[in-house]
Amino acid sequence: xxxxxKICLTTFLLIIVGLVTFATIYFFVNYTKFSHLPxxxxxxxSPALSIEIYDKDNNIIDEENTFNGEYITLDKIPEHxxxxxxxxxxxxxxxxxxxxxxxxxxxMINNLKSFSLKEGASTISQQLIKNTHLSSExxxxxxxxxxxxxKKLENAFTKDxxxxxxxxxxxxxxxxxxxESASNFYFNKSAENLTLGxxxxxxxMIKSPNKYSPVSHPENATKRRNLVxxxxxxxxxxxxxxxxxNENTPxxxxxxxxxxxxxxxxxxxxxxxxxxxxxxxxxxxAIGGYKIHTYQNDERQTALEEALSxxxxxxxxxxxxxxxxxxxxxxxxxxxxxxxILDARRQVGSCIKPVLVYAPAxxxxxxxxxxxxxxxxxxxxxxxxxxxxxxxxxxxxxxxxVKNSVNTxxxxxxxxxxIDTGKMYAERMGFTFDEKDDSYALALGGMTYxxxxxxxxxxxxxxxxxxxxxxxxxxxYILDKNNNLVYKxxxxxxxxxxxxxxxxxxxxxxxxxKSGTAKKLGGISKTEVASKTGTVGKKNGNLDAYNISxxxxxxxxxxxxxxxxxxININGGNEPTEAVKKFIENAPVSITTFxxxxxxxxxxxxxxxxxxxxxxxxxxxxTPERYTTTALFxxxxxxxxxxxxxxxxxxxxxxxxxxxxxxxxxxxxKRHIIYDIYLNGEYYRTLKDKSTKQKITMPLKEEENExxxxxxxxMDDSPKKVKKFTIANHDAWLKEREKDNSKWYx
Numbered sequence: 001x002x003x004x005x006k007i008c009l010t011t012f013l014l015i016i017v018g019l020v021t022f023a024t025i026y027f028f029v030n031y032t033k034f035s036h037l038p039x040x041x042x043x044x045x046s047p048a049l050s051i052e053i054y055d056k057d058n059n060i061i062d063e064e065n066t067f068n069g070e071y072i073t074l075d076k077i078p079e080h081x082x083x084x085x086x087x088x089x090x091x092x093x094x095x096x097x098x099x100x101x102x103x104x105x106x107x108m109i110n111n112l113k114s115f116s117l118k119e120g121a122s123t124i125s126q127q128l129i130k131n132t133h134l135s136s137e138x139x140x141x142x143x144x145x146x147x148x149x150x151k152k153l154e155n156a157f158t159k160d161x162x163x164x165x166x167x168x169x170x171x172x173x174x175x176x177x178x179x180e181s182a183s184n185f186y187f188n189k190s191a192e193n194l195t196l197g198x199x200x201x202x203x204x205m206i207k208s209p210n211k212y213s214p215v216s217h218p219e220n221a222t223k224r225r226n227l228v229x230x231x232x233x234x235x236x237x238x239x240x241x242x243x244x245x246n247e248n249t250p251x252x253x254x255x256x257x258x259x260x261x262x263x264x265x266x267x268x269x270x271x272x273x274x275x276x277x278x279x280x281x282x283x284x285x286a287i288g289g290y291k292i293h294t295y296q297n298d299e300r301q302t303a304l305e306e307a308l309s310x311x312x313x314x315x316x317x318x319x320x321x322x323x324x325x326x327x328x329x330x331x332x333x334x335x336x337x338x339x340x341i342l343d344a345r346r347q348v349g350s351c352i353k354p355v356l357v358y359a360p361a362x363x364x365x366x367x368x369x370x371x372x373x374x375x376x377x378x379x380x381x382x383x384x385x386x387x388x389x390x391x392x393x394x395x396x397x398x399x400x401x402v403k404n405s406v407n408t409x410x411x412x413x414x415x416x417x418x419i420d421t422g423k424m425y426a427e428r429m430g431f432t433f434d435e436k437d438d439s440y441a442l443a444l445g446g447m448t449y450x451x452x453x454x455x456x457x458x459x460x461x462x463x464x465x466x467x468x469x470x471x472x473x474x475x476x477y478i479l480d481k482n483n484n485l486v487y488k489x490x491x492x493x494x495x496x497x498x499x500x501x502x503x504x505x506x507x508x509x510x511x512x513x514k515s516g517t518a519k520k521l522g523g524i525s526k527t528e529v530a531s532k533t534g535t536v537g538k539k540n541g542n543l544d545a546y547n548i549s550x551x552x553x554x555x556x557x558x559x560x561x562x563x564x565x566x567x568i569n570i571n572g573g574n575e576p577t578e579a580v581k582k583f584i585e586n587a588p589v590s591i592t593t594f595x596x597x598x599x600x601x602x603x604x605x606x607x608x609x610x611x612x613x614x615x616x617x618x619x620x621x622x623t624p625e626r627y628t629t630t631a632l633f634x635x636x637x638x639x640x641x642x643x644x645x646x647x648x649x650x651x652x653x654x655x656x657x658x659x660x661x662x663x664x665x666x667x668x669x670k671r672h673i674i675y676d677i678y679l680n681g682e683y684y685r686t687l688k689d690k691s692t693k694q695k696i697t698m699p700l701k702e703e704e705n706e707x708x709x710x711x712x713x714x715m716d717d718s719p720k721k722v723k724k725f726t727i728a729n730h731d732a733w734l735k736e737r738e739k740d741n742s743k744w745y746x
Contacts, residue, residue: 011733017358022221037145039152043132043287044165051274051286053267055083055296056329056476063267070180072191077179079236082163086696087231090124093163098125098154099147115727123148127165127206131281131425144175163292169283172202173209174339177283186214188254196238197246200228214251216563242265251461264319265300265333268472269342270294277475277487289481294474295329297322299588300554304332308558311575317341318560318569319453322587323556325461328470328491330454339563341453346561348456348730349445349534349572350405351546352426354505355459357414358402359445362423363467363501365637366416369508370605372614373409374529375679380440385411388535393613402508403516405533407444414443428496429459429469445534452476463505463530464550465596467497472639500599500634506530506550507632510594518547520577524584526594531580547576548583552591599635604628606643609674612691617643624714627672645672649721652711655723658700663707664729665696678708688714700729 010279027268054059074082083683086093092100100123122130129149153162172182179202183191187198194202204224205212214221226247229373233243262268271282278285285292304320311318321334335341361367377383387407414422419442423433434448434457449724454472470491478487491617497505509530513521518531527628531549535542544561558576561568570576607627615637619628623646633639652675654667667687669675675687679698687694698707707725712718 003224034170037133037149037152040133041148041156043284044128045152045156045641047201051271051282052291052424053270054291054293055298055301056294056331057298058293059298060224061294061296063142063262063265070184071078072178072180074160074167076192077167077194078194078199080195080232081179081191081199081203083165083232083235083237084199084228085124085167085206087235087237088228089127089206091231091235093124093158093225095429096123098123098150105590108206109354122146123150124166125153125162126537128162128169129153131169132287168586170206171209171281171617172205172217173213180272185256186253186524188256196229196242197225197249197251199249199575200225200232200246204228210343213339214253215255218251223351225251253338263340264331264333264337264342266294266296266330266474268340269333269493270296271329272340272342273474273477277478282714291479291481291483292485293476293478295324295327295331295476296474297324301332302335302586304582305334306586306680307579308334308336310582311714313560313569313575314570316560316566317562318556318558318571320556321453321457322583323454323461323472323555324437324554325550325583327476328458328472328493329476330472330474331472331554336377339564339727341559341563343452343590344563345446345450345452345542346559347447347450347536347548349536350407350410351456351532351534351548351572352431352444352445352447353402353405353410354509354532355431356422356426357410358398358508359463359497359505360422361417362498362504362634362637363414363425364417364421366636367396367398367413368631368633368637368639369504370610370616370631370633371398371608372616373397373398373412374614374687375399375401375408378408378411380411385441385444395448397610398420399508401513401537402532403512405517410443411440414440414571425496426459426663427662428494429462430455430471431459444705445536452496453557453559455557456546457555460532460548460550461555462496463502463509464552464594465493465502466595467495467502468493469496470494478647498599498634498636500636502635503594503600504516504632513549518549520573521581521584522547524581527553527584527589528594529584530594531577533577535563535571535573537571538567541569542571545570545572545574545576547572547580549580551584551589552594553589554587556583600632601635601638602630603633603638605631605639606645608645608670609643615641617641619643620645622646622713622715624672634673635637646713646715649673649713651709652709652721654709654723655705656727656728658727661700661729663698663700663705665698665707665725666693667696668693669708672713673711674714676712678706678710680706681708684721700727703730704728 008573031147055061065370102372107450117334126146129146133146135147144443163245169177171177174185176182176185179191182202183189183194190294201214204221204227204498210614210651211217213223229243229246232238233240274285275282279677300322304322308318308320317337317527321330322332324331372395377392385407419438431451436448457471470493473489476489477485480486509532510528513529516520516531521529521531529549529551531547534546536544538743543565548557560570560576606617606623607629609615609617618639620642654665667688669687671689677684680702684698709723711721
């Protein structure tokens, strides 16, 4: 046994030694190779850099795209600000030569334990190199490059110069590069005037600008700020009184409105997308001289800005986006918030219904636009959804359910195809679901995280695009500083819906724009418009309001809400729809009508059958016009049965009995059938236009009385059904005769 343990230990040690030897050789071989990499001094010291961004016509987009323009020298930065960064990021900054070997060893051990590269040991010098020279990928090779360039940095610059460069380069979120830019954005002041608490807030953000953002995650930011304060107290930079005083002080922001608007500009969205495409931070894109060519359409951008600015969103956050149906490029975008709106996933409310429920159900041949569904109270397990107004209408068509955004019908239709099928279609139109998104609440937009405005709007281009979907992009192509093409957007369309299903969904949404929840668009005549509204709310107010519309040319989405979840007094059918209307009325158009595919056909259906029996049946040729309506169908999902309501008459459902000296006739009538009633050969009464059970009382004057009912349609050559009853009433006859005989002398 001891021998086996000894062999195992020896083998393990040999493996460890082998791995260490391999890692050492690998490091030094690559370090030697990367030691020849040049140090880009401009990337470290350039006070102002910008990125050239062009619209679709190759004109420079006239928006602010400057980075690190607000440079501040180290001597103007307060000591407590510098100390805050050093305490949380690199305590031994002035002691090491760029690499902290103790921290590296500790991080290596922790990473080996977790079999990952989650924990880093970067010094301020390394962070500066990473942010100005390298991509953000986590690989051993990139780390070796970082070490090699950090050594060159330490040899070329003093510690104070490195710290100054670092503080003017590091990213603080919300398009803020450098501490001066961050100070101006978050606190509306120069970094010269930062307080201790404000300095610690900014220093705490470096690790994860999004997670520790005081705008979007104030609780995280506060905890992180307090950690920085504790580290400063531990390092002897502040005393216990300063720690306690600042720990108990809430973070007070003063967002710079001018800077805020840049966050949600078309240029910023394009830069954010280019950063992902090139896998480079924005500053390196600027330093590299890359030119970003976009899909921005100047006329649409102007129309969108005017539409949003002239709509009263009541000081709430808002955004609008326009996506071209043909190029799959974002034609226009603008937003207003202290946080990047396109980074936010919000609950989408009823706007998900066409994407997850109705279009999939049409494509699965589970419904037609005319299908009748019972709008009633429902309970599924512990889930009891309600309609917005708390009212229920009984049987209504799918078209009317979409037009009026009826919740119960959406859930029932989703049950026809299944939750997984609905999600599959929505995912193919760009949606992303959490594993917990598996309930019928999805039919009403009840997602764990929601979706962003771009994805939601782009999903509707599938309907306009004959059922084909492609991801929309801001960036059309990118050139390097030598005008070499380094990226080109090539949309990859995929069929999600059949052409007929897409058109039927469009036709339903066009009716929604004319007389449904988006009826404010009903007056638009320059182009056909399909639309859906959505409102997400609580009992005491709303959180999000949407209008997503599309024409044959483009899709437009307008959102209003607050990213801090402050309630709004706005719903999707009002201000967002008003903004969409203003845009469509002013934006140029090229195609004005949606093309109906050959697979979509018109057919006359029997109104009686739909209204009385809630079945969709073709009208027979004999059916009068007033009992028919024309509906659209896919030829792949046509009703197969022809109604016989006007072809043949059923037996008359009636009974007759004597009550005292009268005849009581009970008859079940149909409103499309005429019932002529005769008593003893003489016309007595006609019943028509009602589907109901009726009771008629007639006097019996003869010894033998005949009641005859003739049923027929309102047509000259109508078939007829006859039913007769004979009722004897001898006593009544004798009384009547005696009364007549008593007057023989008159």
